[in-house]
Amino acid sequence: MPMRLPIDPAHLEMPLNVIIAVGGSLASLAVAGWQFAGSLLAQFPTPDKVTGWQERDIYLCAVIIFASAIVWMARWIAVKLLKSQDANTAALNAVASSLARWDERMESLVQPAVQRVMDHTWPQEPHRPLATSPKRARQPDA
16 A cells, blocks of 8 residues: 555645745755854864855855745735735626626616505505605715
8 A cells, every 4th residue: 555645745836936935045044054064163173274254154145045035935925915816806896796786676676566566555545656765865975
């Protein structure tokens, strides 16, 4: 029986820019660790003869690479979020306009039908048309 992974590998697909950002972050951490270990090892034989970049310069480069990778990932996430928000807004606007048309159609069908039923049920009592009720006559302040 083959061993099964707890997660489906098909879900591990990531865009290239996220892979590069994560790889850059891991590379900067690896460089920092490598430099730290190298500086410790280089001090054992001859601490006064160590040449090359200073340790703080390597750490500074690693921090800059790490921060830029984080910013790159945040930018990618923000762009994806804004695209999905635009799609959601367009869908909600379409639903709202559809509901407004539905409301207008229903009002044009239901209101005359109810008026006819009221006229037929109570023919002796005079009453206002439905659209002239005080509540409907008031328009909301825009």
